[in-house]
Amino acid sequence: MTQVFVRATQGTDPRSKQDWRAGCSARKATRRGRRWLGSSLGILLPLGFVAVGCDKQGGDGPAPAASSGQVAVAASSAPSPAPSESVAAAASSLPPKPEDKFPKANTEGCPDGMVRVTGNYCKGMVQTCKKHHPEYENAKEKRKVSERCLEYEEPSKCISKERTPLDFCMDRFEYPNKVGELPRVLTSWLEARQRCELEGKRLCTEDEFNFACEGEDGKPHVFGYVRTDKYCNMDKEYVMPDHTRQMKHYDACYKDERCKAEMDRLDQRHKIGERLTCVSWAGVVDMNGNVNEWVELPGKKYPDRSGLKGGWWGPVRNRCRPTVTFHKEEDYGYEAGFRCCSDADKPLVPNPNAQAKP
Template sequence: MRIVSSLPSIVAALVFVAACSAAAPEPVMGGSPPPPPPPAPPPAAAIPTEKPADAAPPDATGKTAEPAPATSAMATPAPTPVPSAEPSACPPDMQLVEGEYCTEVEHKCKKSWFDKSNKKTVCEEFEPTSKCVGKKVKKRYCVDTYEWPNQKGVRPEVMNRFHQAQIKCASVGKRMCTESEWNFACEGPEMKPFPHGYVRDAAKCNGDHLWDDPNMKKVAARDGDELARLWKGVPSGSQPNCISAFGVADMPANTDEVVASEQPKGSRHALYDSVHTGGPWYKGVRNQCRPKVYTHDEDFYYYFLSFRCCAEADGKATDPRTPWQIRDKWTVQKVEKRAGFTIAEMQKKLDQKKQGQCTCAAHDILCKTMCGTLLGPGAVDAKH
């Protein structure tokens, strides 16, 4: 089997219906005290504050309220992270990613199987070679070592909508990672299909858990007990063999991640700014570096969906807006409105978390989303 991996060429949009208890693990589009926050990288760039007349978003719904979720073998040695030649290029909680990124990579599958529930062929082992059949683009940027809140030993935070994740990144002087940035940080300079090599291993990157029929009404209500029941993740940094050559941890499997689109306007995958990557902890899903899902809008959130942040290297100012938002002349205020909270309000919550005082009323969903405390206390980490 010959597999060519590129941003527009691999899409795993899978059908999910909330009313169906036998749904596939990956949904389609829809709509512990907290530790201190990580140190902030360089300050963000100055962003226009007046709303331009032509500021038309990719999703022009104008929604600001919290929406409902989707309805709908050979072991490979653990990679040795490449040490940064310039430790000051990135903050201590981030890794420098630098080199030539290939826009389209060819991998040949040696061993695969078909998952009926997702109607997806899963490659278990690739030929140990990667061929660049696209263009090479020079890149140099910083990426969080772990998923938000980017701290070793802390569970990756889930249940954020796209713009909420974006404002959280902006609150620490960072931005959302793009598709290609996530790819490069995961696959490394050798363009591996998995961060640890060419053989899929769910014991290295937490995966292959059985589908557990989420109660979608409870997920929509952010029911802490239901979110705890569904939790099959592991804390950040607890997978020593799930580390890329650039030293970035926990990228495929465990929690899925959301990144910013780089699809050209008018292309068949240019639906939303929100793109999903990595794949969740379930069996029979896309747990590789390159495959993407392009069918979730910016208001989508889910119990296994997380994110991490990126920033410019070498102390350069970081614009918190996405490539699409820059193209369409969005302001940060417009992003804040979509998120439901501002950068300043999020920074206040981070200060409260640092003091162990980020507490919320029982039904204050927005507060719990900002504090990252939606997951009920009954959650048990997966064993791997």
């Protein structure tokens, strides 16, 4: 089987190509007889890749009847607490719910596990870097490293003549949107879209991701204008993938001893809900770092509808605005995940024809 490497668009990080060569994409053969393609991971320029249900408490059933050998006990003369006081006392004794610790967010009109994102989006936002990372400064002519900016000018500048009103729902966390689980990776854009449709949702668009991440102010990172690893899972030491063999899709990888061992060696994901400090203005968690996220590029046609945003745990840009358009719809990587979106004020209608296949 011949492997072909797809040429990166301008601005793609060469180091990212190595990632996808070893850990990611195999392009499925199409009906036109195309070969399988392996691609390389673009972590640069266009860079980018839950709610918890609680069991109801019982205790409302009838009390057991006394046996014939039991003696009735007279009631105490002390007054019984008012019903409201009893309810309050019982509630205060319950352990806190996981969602009680979630960042504040507007959830009105959105399904469980999603937050509402509303405001006026600037499509043309200028973010000027004041100081780059020394690694980039020393090698920017060769473009062999990711363009990491340490500090941006404040504020960002909107150059669009008009802003676009946006109103939608977005998963609070990365898929599967369940606290305590690891974000799903080794997943293609096509599979990600299918998994969202199975829940009655859809992939987020590029503009939706931008706005939920940066807000109306257009902040480069969810935490502001100065780069730091204090809040998000990012800037971890780069681990070179094994380029001799291709990794499998997520579920198959964990059933394969060699693939699982390689994934365990590379993996620096944080569990969902582990780092609630990495939160955007809208209350969405882990939009920078942790795992890259697939988005849809409206107006594009197959196989170019796919984009990657947000960055991952490695030493890459990890910003809101850049989008990697190099990787195609069947591509997948060890750091490539996603989250889902939906329209606000509309019930979820799962697509019965969707199939979550790699």
